[in-house]
Amino acid sequence: MKGAVQQEPAYVVHRRPWRETALLVDLFTLNHGRMSLVARGANSARSPLKAQLQPFQPLLVDWTGKSDLKTLVQLEVRSAPSVRHSRALYSGFYINELVQRILPVADPSPVLFASYIETLQALSDLSPEADVEPLLRGFERAFAASLGYDFAWDETTDTGQPVEAGKFYGYDPVEGIVSGLRPELPLRQLSGEALIALAAGDFTHELPRKTAKRVMRVLVDYLLQGKPLHSRSLFSHSHPSSGRTP
Numbered sequence: 001m002k003g004a005v006q007q008e009p010a011y012v013v014h015r016r017p018w019r020e021t022a023l024l025v026d027l028f029t030l031n032h033g034r035m036s037l038v039a040r041g042a043n044s045a046r047s048p049l050k051a052q053l054q055p056f057q058p059l060l061v062d063w064t065g066k067s068d069l070k071t072l073v074q075l076e077v078r079s080a081p082s083v084r085h086s087r088a089l090y091s092g093f094y095i096n097e098l099v100q101r102i103l104p105v106a107d108p109s110p111v112l113f114a115s116y117i118e119t120l121q122a123l124s125d126l127s128p129e130a131d132v133e134p135l136l137r138g139f140e141r142a143f144a145a146s147l148g149y150d151f152a153w154d155e156t157t158d159t160g161q162p163v164e165a166g167k168f169y170g171y172d173p174v175e176g177i178v179s180g181l182r183p184e185l186p187l188r189q190l191s192g193e194a195l196i197a198l199a200a201g202d203f204t205h206e207l208p209r210k211t212a213k214r215v216m217r218v219l220v221d222y223l224l225q226g227k228p229l230h231s232r233s234l235f236s237h238s239h240p241s242s243g244r245t246p
Helices: 086-102 110-125 133-146 192-199 206-224 230-238
Strands: 005-018 022-029 033-039 059-064 069-077 168-172 176-178 187-191
Touching: 005 033, 005 086, 005 110, 022 059, 022 086, 022 110, 033 059, 086 110, 086 133, 086 206, 086 230, 110 133, 133 206, 168 192, 187 192, 187 206, 192 206
Parallel strands: 033 069
Antiparallel strands: 005 022, 005 059, 022 033, 059 069, 168 176, 168 187
């Protein structure tokens, strides 16, 4: 069968009704990146596909088609830990939206796929009181690297010099961490101490956490070209007084 793919590891990152009884499903796959499939009959009352094509559920998928829009042939559901409590769920929706809204179509990224699986595993293990931000920042970094926007927290791209405690730095989505505090930079006055802590993976203190969140938000907004992320509103509604959003 032309254009046929079999037993492709995949996760659903988004789905919506399509025509009368079908679902249009966006998948994140191991060997083909982000793909869109039509699941015919999946939105009908008697189809088991509607329950199987769920976010965070590992699948093995068969599809066919030569255009960008493929047709689901069959799938196999694999076992996996479940993402349950609200903050873990909202975090999962957030990383799914990054993949669905930003990742190029049919551009394989096995390293990001592995990071995605690791993040879902960590979210499933997370207690309701645990801190989710280090997990989100880690996935955002992997996501940025897959798109060619990786950078070092503790090195300036304009001079190649290491970041120093007691100094302040800027951030630009294209350039990364820079030494000059030019007025056109999206972020300025980033603490050298905070950047050094982030390079060591230390999220213990509030300043590095806030710094990482500010930097990654600027990068994500740049990649979205100003379009809003719907998953951020879930965080806002669930924590109205804290303002906790990715």
